[in-house]
Amino acid sequence: MDVKLQDFADKAVKYAEQSGVQYCDARAEQQERKSALIEKNSVEYVRTNDDRGIGIRTIKDNVWNFCSITNPKTFEQIKDAIDNSLKSSKSNNRNKIKLYPNLANKSKVNYLVIKKPELEDIIKIGLEADKTISEIPKIIKSIVNPWFTINSKYFVNTEGSEILQNFTDTVIDMIATAHNSGITQSVNITEGGRGGLEQLTNKNKIQKSAKEIAVKASQLTLAKPVKEENSTVVMNPDFVSLLTHEILGHPSEADRVLGKEMAWAGGAWWKNKLGEKIGSENLNVFDDPTMKESLGWYQFDDEGIETKKTTLVENGVLKNHMQNRETSMDFDSIPTGNMRATNYRFIPLIRMACTCIGNGDRDVNEIIKEVKHGYLISNMKIPSIDMKRYNWSISCQYAQRIENGEITNLLRDVIVMGTAPKFFESIDACGNDFTVRPITNCGKGDPMQSMIMGNGGPTIRGNATVKSVN
Known part of the structure; x- marks a missing residue:
C-alpha cells in the first residue's frame, strides 16, 4: 500500500x-x-x-x-x-x-x-x-x-x-x-x-x-435437444454453484430481504421465514469467507468485521441471512462479514463471499444408479430468475439422459426450471463430493457493482422441469 x-x-x-x-x-x-x-x-x-x-x-x-x-x-x-x-x-x-x-x-x-x-x-x-x-x-x-x-x-x-x-x-x-x-x-x-x-x-x-x-x-454438435418434461435431475457441482448463487445466495442477503436493495438482482421470497422449513432435511447452506484460495476468501470485510462461516440453512430450516452492521440490528443478529464493494469508487453492499450447499455422504455413482429415468445436468450457463428469487430457470452447458441408472445420450441446449420451495423440498440426495467454483461477474446495486466470489457444492438430486432452449 x-x-x-x-x-x-x-x-x-x-x-x-x-x-x-x-x-x-x-x-x-x-x-x-x-x-x-x-x-x-x-x-x-x-x-x-x-x-x-x-x-x-x-x-x-x-x-x-x-x-x-x-x-x-x-x-x-x-x-x-x-x-x-x-x-x-x-x-x-x-x-x-x-x-x-x-x-x-x-x-x-x-x-x-x-x-x-x-x-x-x-x-x-x-x-x-x-x-x-x-x-x-x-x-x-x-x-x-x-x-x-x-x-x-x-x-x-x-x-x-x-x-x-x-x-x-x-x-x-x-x-x-x-x-x-x-x-x-x-x-x-x-x-x-x-x-x-x-x-x-x-x-x-x-x-x-x-x-x-x-x-x-x-x-x-452431434447431440439432440430434449423434450420438455418434469423429471428427476442430478446436478453436477459446477451447475450447483450457479444454482446456489442465484436461488440461495442472493435471497440470503439481508438488504434484499428487507427490500432495501431491489436493484439488479431483486428481493427474497423467504422474507419473514427465519426458523421455518424451506427445503428438505438434505439441504444445508453456508457462506464462508475463510475458504482459502477461493475468490471469496478474506479475513475482514469492508466494514472492518472479522469473518467466519455462517450457517444459512440447516437441515432445510432457514437459520440466518448475511448481515451488515446495520441490518443485524433489524434482525437482532450479528454481522456476518459480508459487506463488500467492487472497489473504492462504490459504497459497500451485502455480498456473498463463498456461498455453498453443504456436501452429504452419498456416493455420486450410487445417486445416479438409483435414477430410473432422469437427467444428469452439467456445468453452469445462463440464469433467469424472478425478482423474489422464487421462479428460476438456468441453462446448462450440456446434459445427459439417465435410463435405469445408466448415463446415455448427450443432450444440448437444455434449460432446467423450477420454483425455489418446490425444488428445495425435492432434494433427496447430496453427494460426498464438493467443489468451489470461481464467479467473476456477479452484479448488484444501483449503480451496478460487479463482484468476484466463490460458489459451490456437491452433486445433488432433486426434481425439476427440463426443456430445450429452442
Whole structure:
C-alpha cells in the first residue's frame, strides 16, 4: 500500500470526525491488473491498468453519505470531497441509524502467494490452452482470457480499526466453439482463485479443462435437444454453484430481504421465514469467507468485521441471512462479514463471499444408479430468475439422459426450471463430493457493482422441469 494513500485515509477519518459526523470509515485501495486476449494461437491484445483511490463513508444527521477520490494528489482534494458530501446530507428524523457494536481491529493480512504472476507467464499458459482447444476436431474458435490483479486495501474508521489486506487473484476464462452440419455449440469454463500463478499451474488443471471443454463442444454438435418434461435431475457441482448463487445466495442477503436493495438482482421470497422449513432435511447452506484460495476468501470485510462461516440453512430450516452492521440490528443478529464493494469508487453492499450447499455422504455413482429415468445436468450457463428469487430457470452447458441408472445420450441446449420451495423440498440426495467454483461477474446495486466470489457444492438430486432452449 502506498504510504501516502494510507496516510490520506487516516487523515480523512480524522477530518470527518472533526466535521461532526456520527461515524466515518475510509477505504484506501490500489490495484494492478494485467490481462491478455488470445485467439487463433495469437495474442490479440494485452491490457494493463493501475488504479488507486479512496472511498469515504460517513453518517451525519442520521444519513449515510459517500464520496470517492481517484488518485488524490493532495489532502485538500479529499477535504473538498468530504465537505461536498456532507453538504448534501439532509436530516432524517424518522429512523435513527444504529450500527452493531464492533471492537477496533488492527491487523495486517498478506494472503498466500506461492509464485507471483507475471504477464509473460499467463500469456504462455493462455497460448498453451488455446492450442489444446484448437487441436480438437470441429473446433472453429477458441477464446482464452488470462488475467491477474495485485491488490492492497486499507480500512480505517472512527472506532479505531486499522486493517491492511494484500492479496492477488489469478484467473483464466476459456471458451471453445465447435461447428458441424449447421450446428454451433460453445462450452466455457473459468479457473483460478485467490493466490499466485499456482492457481493456474497446479495439477495441470488448465490444460485438462481446456481439453474437456473443447471435446464437449465438439460432441455437442452431434447431440439432440430434449423434450420438455418434469423429471428427476442430478446436478453436477459446477451447475450447483450457479444454482446456489442465484436461488440461495442472493435471497440470503439481508438488504434484499428487507427490500432495501431491489436493484439488479431483486428481493427474497423467504422474507419473514427465519426458523421455518424451506427445503428438505438434505439441504444445508453456508457462506464462508475463510475458504482459502477461493475468490471469496478474506479475513475482514469492508466494514472492518472479522469473518467466519455462517450457517444459512440447516437441515432445510432457514437459520440466518448475511448481515451488515446495520441490518443485524433489524434482525437482532450479528454481522456476518459480508459487506463488500467492487472497489473504492462504490459504497459497500451485502455480498456473498463463498456461498455453498453443504456436501452429504452419498456416493455420486450410487445417486445416479438409483435414477430410473432422469437427467444428469452439467456445468453452469445462463440464469433467469424472478425478482423474489422464487421462479428460476438456468441453462446448462450440456446434459445427459439417465435410463435405469445408466448415463446415455448427450443432450444440448437444455434449460432446467423450477420454483425455489418446490425444488428445495425435492432434494433427496447430496453427494460426498464438493467443489468451489470461481464467479467473476456477479452484479448488484444501483449503480451496478460487479463482484468476484466463490460458489459451490456437491452433486445433488432433486426434481425439476427440463426443456430445450429452442
